[in-house]
Amino acid sequence: MAEQKNTTQKILKGKSFKFGDDISTDLIAPGRYFHLRSNLPELARHVLEDADTEFVRKVKQGDFVVAGRNFGLGSSREHAPIIIKLAGVGAVLAKSFARIFFRNSINIGLPVLICDTDKISENDELEIDLSKGIIRDITKNIELGFKALPDVMIKLLNDGGLVEHIIKNKGFNL
């Protein structure tokens, strides 16, 4: 898994893959692949398979998952954000996120952005400036804002995730 240092200062570019509301962790990392949790690259070949069977084949490094409300509801399995990141996804954009998924994503360094995703269409070219808080839809020539993360989460992201934060500070320093 690639380290993402200074995540909040990065500019991300890629295409949009649209998903609906209530994309559960069962759709992201299906229970029938439970035995693959010890083999994350293999599990990542099935990411979001039950929501869009073509997604894994089509997604390219840096592309974006763009969804509706309550993305990541359900189980606490951190494997869900991990395999989204492993599949090359640069960020997940949604109208809202389930709590545990959101926290897990920050811990493992996957940017999760809350914005009005209705304005973005499938296959739109997007450019995201994390430090300025701007999403540019190049295809539509519009700009969207996203909700700022709490300070503690920015700190964790900047340290490269929770594990790196704990190693660096020999404990919590929030």
Place this chain on the structure above:
Amino acid sequence: MDKTISEKIISSHAGRDVYSGDIAVVDVDVVMAQDGTGPLAVSQLKKMGFEKVKNPAKSIFFIDHAAPSPRKELSNTHAVLRQYAENAGMVLSDVGEGVCHQILVENFASPGDIVIGADSHTCTSGALGAFSTGMGSTDIAVGFALAKTWLMVPQTIKVNFNNIPSKGVYAKDLIIYLIGKITAEGATYKTLEFSGSFTKNMTIDDRFTISNMAVEAGAKAGLFESDEITKRFLKSQGRGNDFKEVFADKNASYEQVIDIDCSMLEPIISMPYTVDNVCSVSKIEKIKIDQVLIGTCTNGRLADLKIASDILKGKKVNKNVRLIVVPASKKVYLEALKEGIIEALIESGAAIQSPGCGPCVGVHQGILGDGEACLSTQNRNFKGRMGNPDSFIYLSSPATAAYSAIKGYISDVREIL
């Protein structure tokens, strides 16, 4: 300033007064992971250089999701947990012991505690008045290592369950009704605090069912005040000394208050593929079922199995239905055996499985075929949840499940009560 239950418990673990919206690093009393999330926690612990955990007596690995193991890959990850637990002096709850959340309430979680677990249904222990919440493997690894975590103090929604429900309506119907009303994200980031006159008439098992499903409304925790019912339960588990009074202050500030008149409710189900897609049983078309599951961390306790066996005793499960029953823990299983509950269920045609999560997580012990429908007492009906995205899961109370198993389609249990 007066506090909610969450604000009181988090303040006591942060060493200062905190209120909703504050961020606090807190001491945690109990930390756990299960076999689906534990192996990743072990790799994160090793990455941080921790071979030991801070509080081994209350750090637990549960092998319950794939127990006994159906595949060699899972047997190998089980071995990782057993070895780490042994080296670190942690508690290991192995095959046959039961579902993590049930064993937490039997043996570990106490009123006033902060409990964190790498499983979303860790909110179950909220029924005892513990601030208990689910997190991912990395947060839990840090919790094991330091016996600390960080929390944003949640706002609280107070839910008053008032009046006695009519016959055929159970705790499961109440919580499914609430989730239908506020939606699957209606309590995201928030605590649900359960109160109202009926909570004083509930069994502790009812409370576990309700707290268990708090997360299905997105909630961080689902809390009850501790009282005589809590005390009696802890005593029955040989833990009377762990009782502590936990209650909200009189003028605590709530984000909203929801009043539910339980006497007006009917038996209710969740339809595929979200828990908030609810419908009264009296209003549904005929829905044929291929499998019924009674068990899980939601409804696999003694009171649940008793309700099911009272309905199934002397009757036969429909020939087109497989009835699978999974007691939530070894203790529940043994008590159900003593009371003749298991015998009645087997005689009716049920297949009894070893305590654990089994079919609910889609790993083994009852995966559905293409196009099949299951009525289950579990807490989730997401697409693919039970191992097959081409199948359908409906959620109900144990009573509705048991009666429907006899009929072969989802049926109104009030017909026989």
